[in-house]
Amino acid sequence: MKAPVAVNGYGTIGKRVAEAIRQMPDLELKGIVKYTPDYSVLVAYRQGIPIYVPKGKEGVFEEVGVKPSGTVDELFGSVSLVVDASPGGKGAQNKRVYVERGLSALFEGGESPDVAEVSFSTLCNYRQALGKKYIRVVSCNTTALLRLICLLDRHIGVRKARAVIVRRASDPKEDKGIVNTVKLDPPSIPSHHAIDVKTVLPDLDIETVALIVPTTLMHVHVVHIQTKRSTSIDEVVETLSSTPRIVVLEGAKIGIDSTSKIVEFARDLGRKRYDIYENVVWRDMIKVNGDELTIVQAVHQEAIVIPENIDAIRAALRLAESAEETMRVTDKVLNVGLQR
Structure with missing residues (x-):
């Protein structure tokens, strides 16, 4: 059974993490969170990615041709973990919601280190992140x-x-x-x-x-x-x-x-x-x-952290017990290694 994951934010990092999750054999992208409609949400919708929006904003998205799959609350009620890829500083504000719902969460490098229990790099401290509820993937x-x-x-x-x-x-x-x-x-x-x-x-x-x-x-x-x-x-x-x-x-x-x-x-x-x-x-x-x-x-600033995000999800949910185990899957699926 695949682990259900949500991505909160669909910018430079969020859209890449979401696409990577969809390719993984052990992860399921339940949906992404968008707060305002833009071209990126149109692309996601046409790719079949479920879009979840704040309650009361459904009509705003429908006006641009996007039919939301539900509300943010509904999405968060259906997942084990949220990857918070919102703009820097916003993740710390969102953490309150994750705590209230008992959700695990990943944060990105734009957040202060104290937002999480551990700052993460697969090759350095994978085991330290095992089972942690809140992990920050460094910049x-x-x-x-x-x-x-x-x-x-x-x-x-x-x-x-x-x-x-x-x-x-x-x-x-x-x-x-x-x-x-x-x-x-x-x-x-x-x-x-x-x-x-x-x-x-x-x-x-x-x-x-x-x-x-x-x-x-x-x-x-x-x-x-x-x-x-x-x-x-x-x-x-x-x-x-x-x-x-x-x-x-x-x-x-x-x-x-x-x-x-x-x-x-x-x-x-x-x-x-x-x-x-x-x-x-x-x-x-x-x-x-x-x-x-x-x-x-x-x-490459837009993509280098994507493998580490996938590894951090596995560490938080204990889907892989070692760096070597998660990297074998992540790297094969994403075809990491320019000359391989």
Whole structure:
């Protein structure tokens, strides 16, 4: 029997999580919550996704050709867990409803860590999240950093990490963001990314600096790591390649030296919306000097957290007892691994 799940919010993350849930053999998407009609709800409705709305707003949706399946209260009465993909800060307000109904809930990285019992990264702390009622899946940049750090720590050992994060200004569909400048985000060290990493790895020595630049495609990280012993490029590449969630590309050999070319690569592979679930590490931009390691990676902000959302659902509902067990299913269904 599939576990019934709802998605509250149907924006950049919500629609991707909802589609991923529909593909999973052990999960059932009972419906999504929408508060106002827009083009995304029309697409969802035409795809056969049940739409649930606040009581009294049914007519507003019917005016644009969407017949709701019921009210939000009805949806929440039929599920085990809600993925809250509402705008940052709104999830904390919604939590009261989940608590009143005894529902488990997932929150996204835009929420404060104290909204949940645990901040989550599959490769770092899956077992810690098992059976937890409220889980926060960390942000896109934090997810990418944690995958990298936890994998290297498991195989080689990580003493400390430093990163410069070059952030996209906005998502492609948004009509906002900087146009002709490079902006400090924020003008302080560390940026919030290091603080967020420490919600999962509290003892890690990490500092981050973040810059916003005029692009919509992806983030880029320049990560410097001091390992606990000397290593080699071959060992680092082998370690990073041990999970499909990190892809190492020979940039110079195949002509991929920019985020735009990574995006085109994903399009040509048939990825819907060019969604890239993986950290994309340039093999050419890995340098090792004894116990000092530098890595440059690209991060698709719209899609990278989707596998972790699916894993977090399984952790909360105890549908998989280990990271390896959930990743086998999630990665196979979503076809994670650009070169696999």
